[in-house]
Amino acid sequence: MGPSSVALLLAVISLTAALDNGMLKTPPMGWMAWERFRCDIDCKDDPQNCIGEKLFRDMADRLVEDGWKELGYEYVMIDDCWTSMQRDEQGRLQPDPSRFPGGIAKLARYIHDRGLKLGIYADIGSHTCMRYPGTPLDKIVIDAQTFASWGVDYLKFDGCYSNPIEHMLGYPLMSKALNATGRPIGYSCSWPAYEGGLPPNVNYSLLGEICHLWRNYDDIQDSWDSVQDIIGWFANNQDDLQPAAGPGRWNDPDMLIIGNFGLSVHQARSQMALWAIMAAPLIMSNDLRNLDNSARAILQNKMAITINQDPLGIQGRRLLQV
């Protein structure tokens, strides 16, 4: 082993040691509310589909009873619109009391009792994207502590209503605050998506040190156009993006929309195949209570999942553009 290979080895070791709390060595798999259920808060007239504790319990039940969990789909993730419009008297975020009457800690217990994990959502700005209370710099520590005290396992930290300076300060601060709670919490940073997704505005070495995954680009919508736009952007910029990925540090092209309304069966197969090859998080946003057999078969395809979950964590590249 010559001096240059020793130097290379040391460089690799110091890179992998940086955020090594052992989590998300393969891309996270699970279910998230956003693309399918959005900000439906009407639990009075739409109790089946509103953002409330029933929706997340239902999805946990489906993950366990319909074979998802044993394939690796283990996260149940809340997105925007879960909080009350006010913090509590101690300045903590609190769930909307009518939609989450049992509170988040109880929901986390329900999910943990079934061998699953709970993800939650916050935003580094003054408000979330849907204008619920944000987590500005002076609230980061208390919110990290609150999430840990509830038993939350994963945080998506969004970036609406904030500026680049706040991102630069706040994303690393939240990483430290989560670590300081002592609870292992997966950390998904929306930072690059708010800075154009590319160097020099985005420093992927730094992101790899402080986050487990990050949204690079626009939100997915329920259409093949949207899937194609995302795939094209990732492939066109793969020289910057592909080397950023590896165990514990993933690019996130956003949720799987398979099982919704926008994709044909062939298009759904394409999304699954490409997300698998890209070492992307496999986070479904669909209604697991009403999924047709073809969507189920595509999302439960063992070959695709095995490729996605390869322990080497090498993101695939586009070799040929036709």
Ligand SMILES: *[C@@H]1O[C@H](CO)[C@@H](O)[C@H](O)[C@H]1NC(C)=O
């Ligand atoms: C906190 O960070 C240290 C150093 O990277 C790591 O060893 C530890 O596992 C982390 N703990 C948690 C709870 O994230």
Ligand SMILES: *[C@@H]1O[C@H](CO)[C@@H](O)[C@H](O)[C@H]1NC(C)=O
């Ligand atoms: C990117 O972040 C890494 C790790 O924190 C740092 O060493 C490097 O100097 C940064 N690069 C730039 C161009 O700021």
